[in-house]
Amino acid sequence: MKKIDVYKLELKILILFVAAIILTFITMMLLSLLVHITQNILIVEFRVDLDTYNASFILGQMKQFKSVTYCIVFVLWFHLLFRKKVVCFLQINETIQDIAKGDFKTRISNDYKNEYGSLATLSSNINIIMDKFTLAIADERRAEQTKIDLITSVSHDLRTPLTSIIGYLQLVDNDEYQNEFILRSYINIALTKSKALKVLIDDLFELTTLDNYGIKISKNKINIIELIKQLAIEHRLNFKKANIECRLNVIDEKIYVMGDSNKLVRAFENLIFNCIKYSKFSRFMDIIVTKIGFYAVLEFINYGEQIPPMELPYIFERFYRVDKARSQETGGSGLGLAITKNIIELHDGKIEVTSNASRTEFKVVIPLWLQ
Known part of the structure; x- marks a missing residue:
């Protein structure tokens, strides 16, 4: 004082x-x-x-x-x-x-706001402190609930492949197989589940780092057009395996953003994999890159099943899956879109999704690099 x-x-x-x-x-x-x-x-x-x-x-x-x-x-x-x-x-x-x-x-009444300077300021400050304290308590409760939900989801998602791994290895250990072919099939299943488990653990670690501890990104000048073209070439084999043609619609000029190329590649790859997984009923997926004002706009479009409108607000939440059975088939960790959202926000951008009966579109907006 x-x-x-x-x-x-x-x-x-x-x-x-x-x-x-x-x-x-x-x-x-x-x-x-x-x-x-x-x-x-x-x-x-x-x-x-x-x-x-x-x-x-x-x-x-x-x-x-x-x-x-x-x-x-x-x-x-x-x-x-x-x-x-x-x-x-x-x-x-x-x-x-x-x-x-x-x-x-x-709360303290504001009846004296216009009459008594010191006391009015004191009462106003106490009210502000209590408002912030109430918000802090609410945030803490939400964080605690999120932690509980995370532990529950992680326990389930880790236990499922781990149970399969232990089960098939137990069969091998007990010699409960008829021939070498069945033995190899058991080992192959255990290996596949182990890889899925590693993907889940890696994604969980990355998301936890992004959420709780933050991450220092090394921002450099990046030509987003060149980056997208390179990704399309690198995943040409994945498109072929899925019997999907990736159609690029980009402008001829260069579009520069300030960002971490490795992190942006991670985010864009998640969106590409998502389009591949859910374009089963279409031969095409589209990637469109444009420039609007001071922003680079990237659209990743697949022509698969519609995401129900009630599911859209939760699509970027960790472990959230629209179709549980289909997600198990595709082998996803349920964390890819949550990681993508975090990476885009680290670049001061935003991501949103729209879906109807004909197409599902993920739109990414990132600020341009301005000289």
Whole structure:
């Protein structure tokens, strides 16, 4: 606390105290003047002798109890000047006591906002602190629930392939196979499940790093057109295996962004793999790159099944799968889109998804590199 603030508060109290004294003095003068005028009226108009008339009692009492009258008037003025401040102070005290008892919803009234600087500021600051504290509690509860959901999902997703691995290796260990061909099939299944388990663990580690600890990305000038063309060439074999043709629709000019090429490749590959997985009923998927204003816009489009509208808001959540059975078939970890969203946001961009009966589109928007 600054000394100047203490002095200012003391000065305000002193001013109010002096004001009460001055108002008391003025009030007493007005009362004395009123009594004097009343006395003159009685003498002049009604020719009354005040020494023998009861009206003289007023003047006599005023003189006799002058000190008492001063005190009473002072107390009245003091009460009028300090009343709202005292009420505000008591309300702040009661609110703090309620907060100490665990009632975090209580707030201080703003009735004194325009009248009392220090107390109004104090009550406003307490309300701001409680609002932030309430938000912090809500965030902590959400984080705790997210952690519980994550543990539940991880336990399920890790247990499923691990159970298969243990089961088939147990068959091999117990010599429960008829010939070498069956033995190799058991080992091949265990190997496939082990690879899927490694993918899940790697994706989980990456997502946890992005979410909780952040990650330092090395941003450089990147030609996004060249990057997308390179990815299309590298995954040509994957497109062929899925019997899908990847159609590139890019402008001839170069589009530069500031970003980490490795992270962006990871994000775009997730979207490409997603299109491959869910384009089973179409021979095509499209990648469109355009420039709108100060942003590079990338669209990854597949022509598979529609994502139900109720599922769209949750599509980027970790372990969220629209079709559980289909996800098991494709071998995904359920973390790819969540990782993609984190990477895009690290580049100050955003990603959104739209889906209808004919197509599903993931749109990525990233700020351009400006010289």
